[in-house]
Amino acid sequence: MPRKAQDYDDIPGTFVFDAERSREGYGINMFCMSLMKDENRKAFKANEAGYLKKFKLTPEQADAILKRDYNRMLELGGNIYFTAKLGATDGHSFRHLAAVMTGSTQEDYAKMMLDGGRSVEGNRSRSGRDKPAGKSKSKSKPSSKARSKRG
Amino acid sequence: MARITAGVASSHVPAIGAAIDNKQTEEPYWKRVFSGFEKSKEWMAKAKPDVAIVVYNDHASAFSVEIVPTFALGCAAEFPPADEGWGPRPVPTVKGHPELASHIAQSVILDEFDLTICNKMEVDHGLTVPMNLLFGSPEEWPCPVIPLAVNVVLYPPPTAHRCYMLGKAIRKAVESYPEDLNVVIFGTGGMSHQISGPRAGLINSKFDKAFLDNLSKDPKKLTRISHLEFMREAGAEGIEMVMWLIMRGALDDQVNEVYRFYTVPASNTAVGHIILENKRKAAGKRPAGKIAKIAKIAKIKRAAARRKIDIRRG
Numbered sequence: 001m002p003r004k005a006q007d008y009d010d011i012p013g014t015f016v017f018d019a020e021r022s023r024e025g026y027g028i029n030m031f032c033m034s035l036m037k038d039e040n041r042k043a044f045k046a047n048e049a050g051y052l053k054k055f056k057l058t059p060e061q062a063d064a065i066l067k068r069d070y071n072r073m074l075e076l077g078g079n080i081y082f083t084a085k086l087g088a089t090d091g092h093s094f095r096h097l098a099a100v101m102t103g104s105t106q107e108d109y110a111k112m113m114l115d116g117g118r119s120v121e122g123n124r125s126r127s128g129r130d131k132p133a134g135k136s137k138s139k140s141k142p143s144s145k146a147r148s149k150r151g
Numbered sequence: 152m153a154r155i156t157a158g159v160a161s162s163h164v165p166a167i168g169a170a171i172d173n174k175q176t177e178e179p180y181w182k183r184v185f186s187g188f189e190k191s192k193e194w195m196a197k198a199k200p201d202v203a204i205v206v207y208n209d210h211a212s213a214f215s216v217e218i219v220p221t222f223a224l225g226c227a228a229e230f231p232p233a234d235e236g237w238g239p240r241p242v243p244t245v246k247g248h249p250e251l252a253s254h255i256a257q258s259v260i261l262d263e264f265d266l267t268i269c270n271k272m273e274v275d276h277g278l279t280v281p282m283n284l285l286f287g288s289p290e291e292w293p294c295p296v297i298p299l300a301v302n303v304v305l306y307p308p309p310t311a312h313r314c315y316m317l318g319k320a321i322r323k324a325v326e327s328y329p330e331d332l333n334v335v336i337f338g339t340g341g342m343s344h345q346i347s348g349p350r351a352g353l354i355n356s357k358f359d360k361a362f363l364d365n366l367s368k369d370p371k372k373l374t375r376i377s378h379l380e381f382m383r384e385a386g387a388e389g390i391e392m393v394m395w396l397i398m399r400g401a402l403d404d405q406v407n408e409v410y411r412f413y414t415v416p417a418s419n420t421a422v423g424h425i426i427l428e429n430k431r432k433a434a435g436k437r438p439a440g441k442i443a444k445i446a447k448i449a450k451i452k453r454a455a456a457r458r459k460i461d462i463r464r465g
Contacts, residue, residue, distance in 0.1 A: 007379050008306075013350030014387050018306040026216055033215045036236055071348060080347035080388075081211040081304055088236045094165065095418045098351035109352065113416040117343075117354025124383050 012126045013102075015074040025077015027056040028065065032082035035089045044089065070101050153251065153325045153332035157198060157428045158398040158406075159191070160338040160366065161281040163207060166418035168240055168280040171288060184422055187412035188284045194409060194426055195285045200335035202248050204255075204297045204321065205278050206397045207339045208304065210235070212275035219305050220267035222317065225274075225298035226252040233273035242279045242288070248295035251328055255297065258324030264317050274298055281339045284424070303340065303391040311381075312374040314393045318400020325401075338398030342413075344420035345386030353386040354421050359413065362392065363425055367408040370399045403429045 008016045015021065022029075031052065034040045044051040052062050064072035065086065073083050080097075087097045099109030102118075112118060170181045212233035214220065227247050232239040256268055278298055286293055299321075302308055309317075318336075325334050342359040345351050362385075365372045373396060381390040406427040415421045 008382055011350070011379075011383050011387070014345070014348045014382065016306050016382065016387060017304065017347075022216060022305055029211075029216045033211065036234060074347055079211070079216075079304060082216070085211070085236050093418070094346055098346050098419050101347065102349055102351050112352055113354075113419065116356065116415050117419075117421070118345075118350065118352040120353060120355040120358070120384060123350055123353060 010126050012123060015071070017074070017077075017079040021074075021077040022079075023077070025061070025073075025079070027058075028061050028073055028076065028078040029082040031055040031057065031065065032078070032085045035085045041089050068100075070097055074101075153202075153328040153330060153334055155204075155322055155325050155334045155336055155401050155429065156200075157335050157409075157426065158338065158402045159195075159281070159285060159335060159424075159426050160341075160395045160398055161188075161284055161424045162341055162417065162420060162422045163277045163280040163339040164417045164420045164422065165210070165235075165276045165280065167422075168276045168283065171280075171283050172241055181417075183414055184417050185284075187414055187422070187424060190410055191285055191412070191424065191426060192287055195335075198335060199333065200294050201332040202251055202295050202297065202334045203282075203337060204299060204325075204334060204401075205281065205337040205339065206299045206301060206394045207274075207277035207281070207337070208302065208391055208394065209300045210275055210277055210304070213269075213273045213300070214302075216305070219302050220269075220300070221302045221309055222264065223267040223269050223272070223300040224252060224256050225269050225272050225296075225300070226256060227270050227272060230272055230274045230278075230296070230298055232279060233275040235275050240276065240279055242283065243291050245274055245278065245282075245292060245298070246295045248297055251325070251330075251332065251334075252297045254328050255321060255324040258327060259317065259320040262320040262323065264320050269298075269300070272298065272300070277339060281337055285337075299397070301394050301397070303388075303393065306390075307378055308390060308393055310374075310378070311376050311393045311396050314396040315370065315374045315400035318397040318402075321397070322401040336398045336401045338395035340391035340394050341385070341389060342392060342421040342423035343385040343389045346388050346419045348387065350386070352419060353389075354415055355384050355386070355389075356413070356415060356421060358384045359421050359423055362395075363411060363413065363423060366395060366399055366425060367406065367411075367427060370396065370404075373399075399427070402427055403431065405430060 048066055061076050064076060070083055084094055099106050170176055175181050176185045212235050225247055226249050228249055229247055230245040232242050256266055260266055343355040345353040378390060407430060409426040409428050412424040
């Protein structure tokens with residue numbers, strides 16, 4: 001079944017960890033949780049593909065884990081706070097993983113952050129409604145609805 | 152009675168905790184962050200809360216994907232620091248306040264906020280980092296803490312409006328607790344940041360600064376921010392700022408902004424911090440002379456009211 005379209009799918013470069021992804025990615029996240037224990041980290045490192053057999057993973061999910069394709073893991077239902085445990089097992093920090101997911105070198109990413117981070121300008125919307133909050137048509141509708149609901 | 156006298160908001164970036172634990176706070180990168188909390192520690196030393204309620208989120212430490220409570224209140228006597236994959240942080244065990252916590256639970260559930268009660272829970276950097284920033288690194292934490300863990304990991308988190316209203320219910324609960332307690336409430340997380348996907352690194356200082364302004368002056372405006380707007384403007388993980396609104400809802404409508412600090416970055420995140428005081432202080436904290444004066448005025452008013460009644464009767 002194809003993924004149900006959501007308003008936040010319009011945000012570029014973002015995989016929102018919602019109920020549907022959580023359901024699909026349960027195995028990825030439970031695998032990542034298992035890495036909280038040192039003995040499991042050792043077992044995984046000793047035989048990665050073999051260790052993954054203990055979890056309910058699709059071939060695509062197992063492949064993304066083995067290849068350390070962090071964006072693909074998120075797309076297939078992983079959550080960053082969980083996949084970061086895989087990163088930690090490899091000795092990497094959140095910032096290291098962030099750089100990897102953005103396709104930058106560690107140096108370039110660190111510099112971007114020191115310079116104030118990635119600008120929101122040009123990064124709000126895939127569909128081109130790239131205007132600040134409250135001005136785009138797509139947003140005024142749900143918010144006014146929410147207002148009336150809340151009285 | 153117990154009363155919430157002040158609210159504190161602060162980011163809870165894990166790298167800040169790591170910098171403390173690895174003694175890197177004097178390095179220029181980190182000094183810029185930590186220097187912003189020097190005045191806050193002084194303020195906290197004077198505020199001397201009897202209890203702190205800390206609103207935070209767990210990061211796959213106490214809760215995995217097996218159980219995801221939207222609001223989980225810590226009612227235990229103590230909360231050990233969680234092992235987040237590198238061993239537990241070298242911080243003291245967090246002592247709870249089970250009596251006030253269970254009183255709050257009972258009160259807010261009857262006010263229709265269906266909390267999960269946690270009588271056993273470990274706490275991660277989401278709670279301990281802001282405590283370090285405000286209390287420093289003592290041998291023991293100076294006051295008991297009531298943790299309130301909010302789900303902001305699995306979408307959707309509770310709405311900004313819901314969080315604000317929970318804050319109001321918590322305030323009501325605290326004020327119906329008979330013991331005289333000075334309570335400070337923390338809202339943690341944020342500010343703008345995204346640590347997942349190709350858009351990671353997003354920072355929106357304009358959004359953050361407006362958020363701080365409104366938190367202080369017009370919090371109701373913030374309760375209308377949709378989840379889509381939070382994620383679009385402040386990053387997928389920036390949505391955790393809804394937790395600041397629980398803190399704000401627990402305060403008076405009008406507050407005094409005592410202090411504010413903002414810097415970019417700490418790791419992937421914009422660090423924001425604000426201290427808001429209720430104008431009305433705890434009864435026990437009023438200077439003795441002022442209390443006597445208030446009591447005298449009340450006595451005169453009561454006497455005048457009685458006279459009025461007498462006149463009408465006569």
